[in-house]
Amino acid sequence: MTATRLEKDLLGEREIPFEVYWGVHTLRAVENFPISGVSIGHYRSFVRALGFVKEASATANLKLGALTPEIAAHIIAASKEVQEGLLDSEFVVDAIQGGAGTSTNMNANEVIANRALEMAGHKKGDYKFIDPLNHVNASQSTNDVYPTAIKVSLIIEILALIDEVEALRGAINIKSKEFSEVIKMGRTQLQDAVPMTLGQEFAAWSQTLYEDQGRLREMIPLLSEINLGGTAIGTQLNTPEGYAQVVCAVLSEVCDHEFTVAENLIEATSDTGVFVSTSSTLKRLASKLSKISNDLRLLSSGPRAGFGEINLPARQAGSSMMPGKVNPVMPEVMNQIAFTVIGNDLTVTMAAESGQLQLNAFEPIIARALMMSIVYLRRGCKVLGEYCIEGITANTEYLRHTVENSIGLVTALAPRLGYENASAIAKHAQKTGQSVKQAAMELGLMTEAEFDALLGDVKKLTGQS
Known part of the structure; x- marks a missing residue:
């Protein structure tokens, strides 16, 4: 039989598998929210961000005398392991959850507390030495930890997405130069318009993505304003004097990124406008990538009874019935990514609009939608560039004939x-x-x-x- 330990919360006692680092609050959340089947541990950058926030909080509490050096040291060490991905499998709460993110924060508190206890030579669950709430969560609330972690993770992901868009643009630019002498007909409303080069067509795709890289960069300063230290509703209740400024400075140091304390912590705790803006920017990029994918499918259609202007690299057999058929699967998957991102944008909009009074209870679905969108886009750009754009060839003579x-x-x-x-x-x-x-x-x-x-x-x- 599996060894267990006994933990209790305000609802009573529960047995927890002894080997796990999470505790009773996490167990109840796992039981309550079997929704998406996707745990928060699935999103590496988000778990990493939680580790950053917990390290910064413990360090600030140490500086201000709210934690002893020994307890703080173990919490910081455990938080670093969270950042490094050593405990991802312990973040088991479903990404979609009630409670405004409390289950996620408690999952992090318990994992860090139990790993810290282990480092200190104590048994898991022996919270009289290091407690998930009194120590790991000291000077904090879910309501400032959770949105701060979302922002940190989004910055990490946006920077990675910008790099992937740049790699895709690089592949497009190579083709633009390769096709600079290939004459073809431009089209408006699917009708012949005036001549252009195939290289110009590719160059336009590159430029439109370049513009969206700029829009993504504009989100980073907005996401860098945090409410950490505001605690429950932004009044800084239960924090040492100066905590918000100290913890922000420490977070900037551990993340190697400049964060600022929100001018009005009450406003920053209740407002989710930055997530709406971020989602809108992701939707804009998705729409452009989908339009490019539509063009690729049209231009490669045929091969003999369609446009037939370019050839996409064959990635897999296209039909279980029609021999020799090859489908434009890479543009098709990008289209579907775009549909998902556009749907997620509506989800973020509705969740932001539905916030009430001093807190938005729907930040979990905002986080889930944004992380899904940004990860899908990043991976989509990668496969579109490597598996499609890089292998495109042009039917040069046919294109010249159509122009003439x-x-x-x-x-x-x-x-x-x-x-x-x-x-x-x-x-x-x-x-x-x-x-x-x-x-x-x-x-x-x-x-x-x-x-x-x-x-x-x-x-x-x-x-x-």
Whole structure:
């Protein structure tokens, strides 16, 4: 039989498996919230952030005399193990939970307390030496620990996402240069418009992602304002004098990132606006990535009965019924990531709007939605770049043929012949199946020499020399 230890809370006593580091509060949360099947331990950056917050809090309490050096040292050491990922499997509470994050904070308190007890030579659960609440949670409340940890983890993830977007842009930029001489028709509303190069098309994708990297960076200063030290509602109840400033300074040091104390801790404890802004920024990026993926699927459609302009690398067989069929699976997965992020944005919006008075009880679903969105986007950028963009090839001769036979070329004739005459050429070419050149000559509007002088080098129409 598994050895157990007895722990108690305000509801009574429960047996806890002796080998685990979590305790009775975590057990009740596990029983109460079998919701998503995804534990908070699944999100490495979030658990790491909890470790940072607990280390900073213990250090601040030591500096201000709220913890003894021995107790603080063991809490700090255990918190560092949390940061390093050594205790991830002990963070077992479901990511979706009631209680405004209390279950997550208690999970962290108990894991750190029991690991600290073990380091100090005591048994797990022997809380008279190091207590989850009186020591690990000293000068804290879930209501300042939890949102601070969310912000720390989001900063970690946003920086990683920016790097992954940059890697994707790098792959796109390589293709932009590779395809700089490949002439094709640009399209508006899926209809032939005017000539461009395939390289220009890829360069536009790179630029739009570059702009979103900037928007992501703008979120970091907003997320760097924290309410740690505000405790329950922002009034700093049960903290030593100066604690908020000290703990913020320590957190900045342990995270190697500059955090600031919110100007109004009561406002900062109840307000979740920064999470709405962050989610909106992630939705913007997702929408752009999905649009790029739509373009990739269109441009590669066929291979013979579609656009057929580019070829995506084959990743897997596309059908259990149709031999030889290969699907654009990497753009498709990015589309689905985008759908998820857009849905998560609505979840964050509704959760933020539903906060009441001095606290938002729905921060767990905000955290879950944001972490899901950002992790999906980061991984999606990686696979789209490595498994799709890097292997794209162009059907160069086919693209040139479509340009030379496109009615869209008449747009370049309008400044010389007038809109009406250019329209007449387009109509005649469409009706007869002739090229624009043939139609212009047959209507007597241009000679072959005149046409060639104007449109002989199609690349001039792309704006590139």
